[in-house]
Amino acid sequence: MHPLLSAKEGERRLLLGNEAIVRGALEAGVRVGAAYPGTPSSEIGNHLFTLSRELPGLYFEFSINEKVAMEVAAAAAAAGLRSLTCMKHVGLNVAADPFLTLAYVGVKAGMVVVTADDPSCHSSQNEQDNRYYARLSGVPMLEPATPEEARAMTLYAFELSERLELPVLLRTTTRVSHARSVVTCGKLADYFRSEKGRFEKDPGRWIPVPAVARKRHRVLLERMREAEELANRSPWNRMEKRGPVGIAASGVSVNYVLDAVRELGLSDRVSLLLLGFTHPFPRRLAAEFLSGVERCLVVEELEPYLEEALKVVAAEEGLSTRILGKAEGYLPRYHEFHPGLVKEALARAAEIEYSPPETPDTSWIPELPPRPPTLCPGCPHRETYRVVKEVLRELGEEENTVYPTDIGCYTLGLLPPLKMADYLLCMGSSAGSACGFSVATDQRIVAFIGDSTFFHAGIPPLINALYQGHRFTLVVLDNDTTAMTGHQPVPSQELRPEPLKEKPVISIAKFCEGLGIPTVEINPYKKKEAAEAIRPLLSSGKLGVIVSKAPCVLYRAKFKG
Amino acid sequence: MAQGFRVLAVGVGGQGILLFSRVIGEAALLEGLPVAMSEVHGMAQRGGVVETSIVLGEVKSPYISPGEADVLVALEPVEALRALSRCRREATAILSIDPVVPQVVKDGLATYPELPPLLEKLRTVLPRVYLLSGEDLARKAGSAKALNVVLLGALAGSGTLPLAKEAFLEALRRVVKPAYLDLNLRAFDLGYQAVLSAQ
Ligand SMILES: Cc1ncc(C[n+]2csc(CCOP(=O)(O)OP(=O)(O)O)c2C)c(N)n1
Numbered sequence A: 001m002h003p004l005l006s007a008k009e010g011e012r013r014l015l016l017g018n019e020a021i022v023r024g025a026l027e028a029g030v031r032v033g034a035a036y037p038g039t040p041s042s043e044i045g046n047h048l049f050t051l052s053r054e055l056p057g058l059y060f061e062f063s064i065n066e067k068v069a070m071e072v073a074a075a076a077a078a079a080g081l082r083s084l085t086c087m088k089h090v091g092l093n094v095a096a097d098p099f100l101t102l103a104y105v106g107v108k109a110g111m112v113v114v115t116a117d118d119p120s121c122h123s124s125q126n127e128q129d130n131r132y133y134a135r136l137s138g139v140p141m142l143e144p145a146t147p148e149e150a151r152a153m154t155l156y157a158f159e160l161s162e163r164l165e166l167p168v169l170l171r172t173t174t175r176v177s178h179a180r181s182v183v184t185c186g187k188l189a190d191y192f193r194s195e196k197g198r199f200e201k202d203p204g205r206w207i208p209v210p211a212v213a214r215k216r217h218r219v220l221l222e223r224m225r226e227a228e229e230l231a232n233r234s235p236w237n238r239m240e241k242r243g244p245v246g247i248a249a250s251g252v253s254v255n256y257v258l259d260a261v262r263e264l265g266l267s268d269r270v271s272l273l274l275l276g277f278t279h280p281f282p283r284r285l286a287a288e289f290l291s292g293v294e295r296c297l298v299v300e301e302l303e304p305y306l307e308e309a310l311k312v313v314a315a316e317e318g319l320s321t322r323i324l325g326k327a328e329g330y331l332p333r334y335h336e337f338h339p340g341l342v343k344e345a346l347a348r349a350a351e352i353e354y355s356p357p358e359t360p361d362t363s364w365i366p367e368l369p370p371r372p373p374t375l376c377p378g379c380p381h382r383e384t385y386r387v388v389k390e391v392l393r394e395l396g397e398e399e400n401t402v403y404p405t406d407i408g409c410y411t412l413g414l415l416p417p418l419k420m421a422d423y424l425l426c427m428g429s430s431a432g433s434a435c436g437f438s439v440a441t442d443q444r445i446v447a448f449i450g451d452s453t454f455f456h457a458g459i460p461p462l463i464n465a466l467y468q469g470h471r472f473t474l475v476v477l478d479n480d481t482t483a484m485t486g487h488q489p490v491p492s493q494e495l496r497p498e499p500l501k502e503k504p505v506i507s508i509a510k511f512c513e514g515l516g517i518p519t520v521e522i523n524p525y526k527k528k529e530a531a532e533a534i535r536p537l538l539s540s541g542k543l544g545v546i547v548s549k550a551p552c553v554l555y556r557a558k559f560k561g
Numbered sequence B: 001m002a003q004g005f006r007v008l009a010v011g012v013g014g015q016g017i018l019l020f021s022r023v024i025g026e027a028a029l030l031e032g033l034p035v036a037m038s039e040v041h042g043m044a045q046r047g048g049v050v051e052t053s054i055v056l057g058e059v060k061s062p063y064i065s066p067g068e069a070d071v072l073v074a075l076e077p078v079e080a081l082r083a084l085s086r087c088r089r090e091a092t093a094i095l096s097i098d099p100v101v102p103q104v105v106k107d108g109l110a111t112y113p114e115l116p117p118l119l120e121k122l123r124t125v126l127p128r129v130y131l132l133s134g135e136d137l138a139r140k141a142g143s144a145k146a147l148n149v150v151l152l153g154a155l156a157g158s159g160t161l162p163l164a165k166e167a168f169l170e171a172l173r174r175v176v177k178p179a180y181l182d183l184n185l186r187a188f189d190l191g192y193q194a195v196l197s198a199q
């Protein structure tokens, strides 16, 4: 039995934040899950995928991208089944289009959208703060600080969603999703029934033509007022009044604040506003808090989301309370926090002496060799890069070539000695930017994209290239899996786990041939044959696709178990 | 330990840091001691720096700032040096002295420092430093892969955490696959004894 199922009601388990979210969803009786992987959210999808094989009443799919996943979950919730989708922060950019209008049409059964943000870019290309998506869309947002809160808030998020008929955004960060601590499990829902939902037609609600959209926007604003009242009274928003210095915090920062207050000996002197239900912003509660303190330090990672909301409240209420945050230089607007940083800011706000803990002498330590991530020994990506490099060198084009790249293990082609990655924005940008380089320069263009990324966002730009007549070679690194995020399935996969054996194998080469694009498929380990096969495409420089097919060595080892 | 306790575990991807910290967490759960940790998940590829922060007792922040760690456990010696500034001046360090040479060094792009003088110096910088021939001990137990559990035994033997040996063993039984249990129990014991005999 899956460990997240075996825990009984009341049992205490050591769970990862992401596991706790899954447990909360199982307690809420989630029936449909859909996701595209992305660190730090990936374990949620991985567990739901495994669980769906054990539970007749749970459907889960790894969708082709976050937008599709959002639409799958939205439709399920419209048809009366509780649903969940999860993604990394940048995934919500991809799913933003359906998400923002979903806020207008709403849901019937509860729907939870998990966004896992990544301050400090541990495994991401930016550190955007997705709390602004709650503000942009109008949907309620919950921010857990610990795995236990992640479980309980997920359970509550489904209820809240049903009550307001709106999806609910559950926003974590890396240090919550990947924190592990003790969680007290609740009662599991009954998964051995699997009756389907039923979609009730109502074009005046579900089809946001302008007349409907205008009406639904007003409905949304009314629901937001109701949600704000709930936020004002929510047990997830706690206020502790103890003195003239206030601290407001949400998410993982709550932990740093609690430690800082205790360790600086300020427990009986500072007032706390600890927020978990952060959109709509609980203005009345905040006003009450601010009116009881002289100044208020705001502790939140990334953007000044709470800080600006508090400043608005102070202005509206005519309060003279000073709000001390990023604008005042107390804490930075970039990268994740750590406890020491918060302690320093609090000491400054409370006007007490503080010197950071002394560290051991490290002056004697020489420069240490770095350990940048590198492609695994035997990785097929390395072999593909080598063949392409060799043929371009033969053609005298190695230096004259621009290499747009994409996101996945193969981005490491950036490092010497390969140095075959020149430009990257987001998933799918290899092919899209290749179109642009093709019109803007006379340089040769060879773009690289992974198989999972090709399906996710590589197909529309490839069709654009064909239609517009752009010239580049697209190398698809088909390693049979989504390696970077922990080996999730892809439609072209041949080494398949049992439950996916029934599904069709979608060949990338056949797809491209079907469009009429010159395409070759190679085995990158067979250097000579591969070089022969790709030479004509690379020397013509016209639009062409090379599909390099060989499984990720880690995935193959895991699969053969 | 009046208030709380912070353990920083460092090593290289593939050395089993996650299992190492998982066992400490389960042991704390068994003992009813509050515990939180922050794991590094992310890149699938091997060979990068990996660290876990484990906090016990009253501490809530699952992350360790410079000058805060009470114990540093390093599965690789250069990683111990890299993490030294995260320790308190009074910290205990437990490390395996066998290098895992980074790819950049093999490619001639960086140098791996000469260890013996650095490890000698480390002994003078922190009050308690345990240096283990981790790989030898792990191989003696039956597999070089048991290095993480050797270090776990060493941590238990050092007596720096408020967790009984029996709690570690029971946690190990819960976390490790049955087929590898004997191997891991041997590895634990070898690490435990190595530290006792060094005291
Ligand atoms: C919009 C978005 N979703 C998810 C991710 C996380 N992510 C990064 S690369 C990647 C897929 C990698 O798979 P693939 O293209 O097959 O390359 P591989 O790692 O297997 O070499 C994912 C899911 C992201 N960066 N952006």
Ligand code: SF4
Pocket: A374, A375, A376, A378, A379, A380, A381, A409, A479, A483, A484, A552, A553, A554, A555, B044, B045, B046
């Ligand atoms: S995980 Fe797979 S694809 Fe990624 S670097 Fe290793 S072998 Fe290559």
